[in-house]
Amino acid sequence: MVQIDKNRCNSCNKCVRDCTAHAIDIRHYTVSELCIFCGHCVAICPQSAITMNGNAIVDLQPQRITPQDFRTLCAHTRSCRSFERKPIDPEVLRQLAEITAHAPSASNVRGVELSIVANPDLLKTLNTDVSSELLKMFRLLTLPVIKQVIQVLTSKAQVYKLEKYVEKFTRAQREGKQNISFGAPAVVLFHARHETLGMLETDASIWASYCSLYASSFGLGTCFNGFIAKAFGKNKSLQTRYGIPKSHKVYIALMLGYPTRGYLHETSRNAAHTNIV
Numbered sequence: 022m023v024q025i026d027k028n029r030c031n032s033c034n035k036c037v038r039d040c041t042a043h044a045i046d047i048r049h050y051t052v053s054e055l056c057i058f059c060g061h062c063v064a065i066c067p068q069s070a071i072t073m074n075g076n077a078i079v080d081l082q083p084q085r086i087t088p089q090d091f092r093t094l095c096a097h098t099r100s101c102r103s104f105e106r107k108p109i110d111p112e113v114l115r116q117l118a119e120i121t122a123h124a125p126s127a128s129n130v131r132g133v134e135l136s137i138v139a140n141p142d143l144l145k146t147l148n149t150d151v152s153s154e155l156l157k158m159f160r161l162l163t164l165p166v167i168k169q170v171i172q173v174l175t176s177k178a179q180v181y182k183l184e185k186y187v188e189k190f191t192r193a194q195r196e197g198k199q200n201i202s203f204g205a206p207a208v209v210l211f212h213a214r215h216e217t218l219g220m221l222e223t224d225a226s227i228w229a230s231y232c233s234l235y236a237s238s239f240g241l242g243t244c245f246n247g248f249i250a251k252a253f254g255k256n257k258s259l260q261t262r263y264g265i266p267k268s269h270k271v272y273i274a275l276m277l278g279y280p281t282r283g284y285l286h287e288t289s290r291n292a293a294h295t296n297i298v
């Protein structure tokens with residue numbers, strides 16, 4: 022999959038030195054099976070002699086985002102729960118998905134897949150499916166005996182929260198409100214095969230974060246959604262409706278849409294407690 026053009030290569034060895042897998046034999050212009058296809062060799066070659074999967078070589082643009090620009094992008098990227106009734110251009114959705122090519126993945130496994138739900142009827146079904154699944158769980162957890170156990174294991178506040186969820190979800194179902202996806206015109210599901218070893222869950226979170234920040238640069242609002250992932254985890258048969266294999270786990274969902282609200286001030290909450298050792 023990685024090819025070295027011996028007519029272009031001048032054996033500068035930059036690729037060899039930057040290859041984390043020690044997979045390149047530049048004397049024979051070969052790449053061994055140790056290659057993890059991270060593309061560092063393609064990115065570093067001053068001769069543009071290395072290609073991967075036959076893809077064209079694209080020059081890297083100069084990086085011009087200042088630290089202040091990035092802070093501003095992050096500060097603007099708040100969880101959005103109120104969306105305009107305006108669909109997102111499929112081309113924008115395609116570009117948002119494409120940003121994952123620039124996101125890292127543990128050992129460059131790249132096992133995360135995206136399913137984008139953008140059909141209005143399917144979005145309503147998604148909301149109902151998730152809401153009903155979670156309501157079943159909340160009702161079970163707030164049965165008197167179970168509630169007592171949870172209270173001992175966690176706190177009274179946790180039980181109170183679960184009881185409030187039962188009320189909120191029941192009301193939303195009665196009133197036909199989209200209490201999970203808030204009428205977002207697209208929901209991106211980040212899923213991968215279910216595994217206990219490996220870091221696919223972390224990969225999915227990182228990829229979703231890249232998508233969220235990129236979406237912000239398109240003027241889109243986003244909100245991560247843990248409820249969707251929880252409900253799919255509880256009832257795998259739900260996944261097939263949205264084209265997700267049962268062998269996969271939905272690690273995180275990201276709601277997308279044009280926001281109806283804007284913010285005027287940066288958040289006043291604290292950054293992570295940090296030790297520099």
Ligand SMILES: Cc1cc2nc3c(=O)[nH]c(=O)nc-3n(C[C@H](O)[C@H](O)[C@H](O)COP(=O)(O)O)c2cc1C
Pocket residue numbers: 098099100101102244245246247248249
């Ligand atoms: C992993 C994760 C899961 C989340 N799940 C939900 C969710 O299911 N529903 C929701 O409305 N917000 C969800 N949120 C959004 C958080 O509630 C939100 O980030 C937090 O309230 C802070 O607000 P901000 O994102 O505007 O800074 C989730 C956020 C994260 C990081």
